Amino acid sequence: MLTMDAKLQTLRDTLIKLQPGIIGASGGVDSSFLAWFAGYWGLDYLAVFLEGPHLSPDEARAARNLLPGLPLSSAVASFSPLDVLEVRENPRDRCYHCKTALLARLRTLGRTGRETVVDGSHLSDRTEYRPGRRALREQGAVSPLAEAGILKEEIRAYARDMGLEQAEQPSRPCLMTRFAYGQMVTNRMLAQVGRAEDALRAMGLSHFRIRIVDQGRCLLHIHSSQRDAAFFQPESIHTIMEQAGFSSFGLECVDTLSGYFDRTSPGVI
Structure with missing residues (x-):
């Protein structure tokens, strides 16, 4: 009540x-x-x-x-x-x-x-x-x-x-937030990120973000609270990312997920 x-x-x-x-x-x-x-x-x-x-x-x-x-x-x-x-x-x-x-x-x-x-x-x-x-x-x-x-x-x-x-329910800001400011975004790019994130979530991850830092460079940020869940399944993560079209990416554990591009690109308009 x-x-x-x-x-x-x-x-x-x-x-x-x-x-x-x-x-x-x-x-x-x-x-x-x-x-x-x-x-x-x-x-x-x-x-x-x-x-x-x-x-x-x-x-x-x-x-x-x-x-x-x-x-x-x-x-x-x-x-x-x-x-x-x-x-x-x-x-x-x-x-x-x-x-x-x-x-x-x-x-x-x-x-x-x-x-x-x-x-x-x-x-x-x-x-x-x-x-x-x-x-x-x-x-x-x-x-x-x-x-x-x-x-x-x-x-x-x-x-x-x-x-x-x-x-x-974990916060899930829209997929546009996954791209560095100033980078032109297309439907194909959004679909690619969405497909990968859905698969990672189905694998058991819940607190993470894919980041398209610039054209062709991708990061996978996983919250530090899920470090074990991520690092005990490296092959599954790599398979999911590759199947979504991310043949090369960096994997990082971070303490804060939100606002990444606001912190790293403060001067971009």
Whole structure:
């Protein structure tokens, strides 16, 4: 049984004021948590999953399968960030251009009386480099979790209390984040990375990222917490990477997975 603390009450009050609306549902724990509670409280929202090449096949399948289990109406629509030149060119503010296009796509789906678009950004996101926040402000979208002061770990704790299966789901930012800034990205490149990551996940890894550092040079970053899982299966990892088209790659254990290219390419625009 969930206890309604001050933050959840603020979240509920915010969602009540914003309804009817659309929730951008990515399949991750944050937006799933938001959509689940909107439905749990009986509010008027439509959860929309935008499927496209920026997600791996397994990730897209999991998000589609999640929607019917949410206690509110849902829909699936197509979206390709690569339709936007400023996204394909992969500048440092790529996420701003992608989020702008994504919000515009959601708005086209909400013209039947749903004016408000809300997303799953939370308060912890505000401590990291997130150019997409500017798009949220410009488009008039709202992040109710952040407005309620809810942190990432609190989302996981609430989700555990309610028995939501997404509670322990590792963060999986979109596949565009796997490429160094300034590198032109294609559908083929996204598919290649997505195929490899799905296979590595099926092998048992959960905390890792493939990095395309530059044309032809690839790194596989595995979180230090999974060092043993990785280094007891070197042949399987090499087979998966080679079958996906990465005949040569570097394997590194790291303590931090997120924000790699923000740290290594701070001056790229």
